Amino acid sequence: MELQTQFSSREDMTTYLALQLEGLYSTEAIPNEIRGGRRAALEQLEKFKAVGYGKRNFVASHTSRLSAYLRHGVLSMAEVAAHVRKNANGREKIEFLKQLAWREFFLLVLEQEGIGVLENLEAPKYATKWQNDLPEDILEARTGLPCVDTWVEKLIETGYMHNHERLWFAAYVTHWRMTDWKAGYDFFREHLLDGDIASNALSWQWVASTFSSKPYFMNQQNIQKFSSDAYCSSCRAVCPFRKSYPDLERSLFGQDYGWSS
Ligand SMILES: Cc1cc2nc3c(=O)[nH]c(=O)nc-3n(C[C@H](O)[C@H](O)[C@H](O)COP(=O)(O)OP(=O)(O)OC[C@H]3O[C@@H](n4cnc5c(N)ncnc54)[C@H](O)[C@@H]3O)c2cc1C
Structure with a gap:
């Protein structure tokens, strides 16, 4: 059963989750528009046909918005790639698969470097003294x-x-x-x-x-x-x-x- 159906309102669910997760976040607890769960992930995937993906660098463009599902293992890269191979065409299909490949590449670098990815992998290519904290x-x-x-x-x-x-x-x-x-x-x-x-x-x-x-x-x-x-x-x-x-x-x-x- 999805978590949302166990509460009479979204506010109740937010209050419950905010209490359970206290200490793990520093700003206000805001319920998210992205729905969790496999069913929501599959719906999102089904809607996506990579139409207009060639313009993905425009902020207003329609990218897949699948990243949270991929990140948390709700969808696998293989099934997303298979869906796009079947449902998209031409340059848009290739462009999308290339982006997915970046994700795969970064995971392979993580596998090779381990926690070393959290330190500079090389020296910066310009003389700099970075401060530690975000202003x-x-x-x-x-x-x-x-x-x-x-x-x-x-x-x-x-x-x-x-x-x-x-x-x-x-x-x-x-x-x-x-x-x-x-x-x-x-x-x-x-x-x-x-x-x-x-x-x-x-x-x-x-x-x-x-x-x-x-x-x-x-x-x-x-x-x-x-x-x-x-x-x-x-x-x-x-x-x-x-x-x-x-x-x-x-x-x-x-x-x-x-x-x-
Ligand atoms: C500074 C910085 C930090 C980032 N941090 C993350 C992060 O923590 N987690 C994360 O998933 N992505 C990260 N990205 C990559 C990218 O911005 C997001 O994956 C993408 O914006 C997610 O939106 P989407 O699902 O609509 O992408 P789409 O354009 O629809 O792409 C499909 C999928 O391909 C993968 N993908 C797309 N672009 C990239 C990319 N440039 N690098 C790696 N994978 C990509 C994602 O899994 C994405 O869901 C980061 C990019 C930058 C520049």
């Missing part, structure tokens, strides 16, 4: 940058963040705020419903350049385009991302990695 204004979503604050609020409220927002946020934390990726990893681990060791740590390390040949970063144009201008045209903040890629490379890293777009 309070980021944790409390009051950086004054509408984009960053919204990403944090959404993460805390929904337990989910789109992949592109995760990349932007990780770059902001690591390169602009010079904070160790491990603090960002911990923050994601606490709030993401799909938060896991391999994909989380290795994605942060990829952005930070301790698991890649150069740091990942973005500029304002990139955020504006892929967020479908959700923030920029009404933003009144002094934008730290509003520069060309060459200028950002020089100011953030003191060198030129040849990023052009």
